[in-house]
Amino acid sequence: MTTRIVELRRGILKKNDALAAALRQRFTSAGVLVLNLVSSPGTGKTAFLERTLRDLRSRGARAAALVGDLETDNDARRLAASGAPVRQINTHGICHLDAEMVTKHLEGWEGVSLAALDYLFIENVGNLVCPSSYDLGERIRVALLSVTEGEDKPLKYPGLFNSSDAAVITKIDLVDPCGFDRELALKNVNEIRPGIRIFETSAKTGAGMEDWITYLTEQAQPS
Amino acid sequence: MHELSIATSIVETVTESAAAYPGARVIEVRLRLGALASVVEDSLQFCWELASEGSPIAGALLVINKLPVIVHCDPCDADSEIEGVQSFRCPRCGELATGLRQGRELEIESIELDEPETGARGNDTPDPAEKQI
Numbered sequence: 001m002t003t004r005i006v007e008l009r010r011g012i013l014k015k016n017d018a019l020a021a022a023l024r025q026r027f028t029s030a031g032v033l034v035l036n037l038v039s040s041p042g043t044g045k046t047a048f049l050e051r052t053l054r055d056l057r058s059r060g061a062r063a064a065a066l067v068g069d070l071e072t073d074n075d076a077r078r079l080a081a082s083g084a085p086v087r088q089i090n091t092h093g094i095c096h097l098d099a100e101m102v103t104k105h106l107e108g109w110e111g112v113s114l115a116a117l118d119y120l121f122i123e124n125v126g127n128l129v130c131p132s133s134y135d136l137g138e139r140i141r142v143a144l145l146s147v148t149e150g151e152d153k154p155l156k157y158p159g160l161f162n163s164s165d166a167a168v169i170t171k172i173d174l175v176d177p178c179g180f181d182r183e184l185a186l187k188n189v190n191e192i193r194p195g196i197r198i199f200e201t202s203a204k205t206g207a208g209m210e211d212w213i214t215y216l217t218e219q220a221q222p223s
Numbered sequence: 224m225h226e227l228s229i230a231t232s233i234v235e236t237v238t239e240s241a242a243a244y245p246g247a248r249v250i251e252v253r254l255r256l257g258a259l260a261s262v263v264e265d266s267l268q269f270c271w272e273l274a275s276e277g278s279p280i281a282g283a284l285l286v287i288n289k290l291p292v293i294v295h296c297d298p299c300d301a302d303s304e305i306e307g308v309q310s311f312r313c314p315r316c317g318e319l320a321t322g323l324r325q326g327r328e329l330e331i332e333s334i335e336l337d338e339p340e341t342g343a344r345g346n347d348t349p350d351p352a353e354k355q356i
Contacts, residue, residue, distance in 0.1 A: 001337045001338065001339060001340065002337075002338055002340060003250075003335060003336065003337055003338075004244070004247070004335070004336045004338055005333050005334070005335050005336075006240065006244075006333060006334050006335075006336065007332070007333045008236070008237075008240055008330075008331045008332065008333055008334060009330060009331070009332060009333075010236055010240075010330060010331045011329065011330050012229055012232050012233055012236070012254070012329045012330055012331060013229070013232060013329060014236070015232070094225075094228070095225055096225055129225075129261050130225035130261065132261045133225060133229075133260065133261055133262070133329060134225075155309055158259060158308040158309065159259045159260065159261035159308075160261070162259050162308075162311070162323070162326075163259070163327065190319065191309065191310045191311060191312070191319070192308075192309075192310075192311060193311070194311055194319035194320060194321045195319070195321050
């Protein structure tokens with residue numbers, strides 16, 4: 001027997017990366033801004049997205065959402081109350097969304113054409129680890145953390161925060177009851193992803209939403 | 224817990240690549256895994272056994288080469304390795320570094336094959352990327 005070493009230099013998730021690249025191309029040519037929202041379960045992604053969809057729609061923007069969960073269509077039903085088209089993706093046990101699931105759920109989505117949208121939000125499965133490895137073709141990856149989770153989330157999950165383009169701190173109305181150290185949280189996000197845009201919001205009171213919506217509007221402008 | 228999906232992808236890719244070498248047995252698969260790749264090494268090793276079992280590459284050893292984070296500092300115009308993944312500061316000047324040069328790698332670097340002596344590969348032209356040892 002002889003031994004041979006074959007250099008492969010191949011991305012492990014190359015199939016996902018290729019599908020994501022195709023999606024990105026589609027999103028770009030359709031002129032739709034796509035965001036991938038990632039956080040732990042319970043951060044308030046759905047409440048934040050509900051508010052975002054409502055605020056965008058009240059300004060005449062066309063927004064839709066794909067929402068990932070292991071089971072149930074509870075979130076899709078909640079989000080649909082905003083009036084925006086919403087489709088649920090059930091992963092049945094898989095802890096993250098991948099580009100194939102997104103591709104499949106864009107097909108046959110009644111009444112939705114990418115070219116007729118300004119924004120498409122993809123709410124990932126609640127998980128701060130696995131979604132960071134899977135590109136969904138989004139232009140902006142948003143990492144969310146809530147004040148109830150503590151200031152050190154970015155330090156505990158650097159993989160996600162470092163690969164994100166924007167960070168959102170949710171439930172900012174609970175800063176006082178939780179004794180949340182805002183400055184420390186902002187510093188921690190910045191240590192992991194220097195220079196990242198950070199938004200401090202409350203879906204309940206509407207605090208910080210204005211800045212967030214302005215950011216979305218700016219990002220949606222064709223460059 | 225996406226290590227099983229990752230292990231399954233590795234098995235698929237390696238099986239496809241090894242098919243070009245009939246009669247050869249894959250004895251080792253070497254990965255490059257960045258410190259920010261969000262993959263747990265122990266968990267991946269555990270899933271590797273499950274994913275490769277019963278496949279053409281069953282029994283192959285998974286060797287994981289962990290790569291530290293390398294940041295790029297604009298003011299210093301230099302790339303530097305940082306310790307850990309808790310602070311993305313340039314070790315030269317102490318400022319936050321916005322560029323990332325290494326750390327997200329999730330790739331199969333190479334595979335090692337045991338193959339029968341001469342003739343078994345027919346008239347295949349050897350790939351320039353290969354080296355015999």
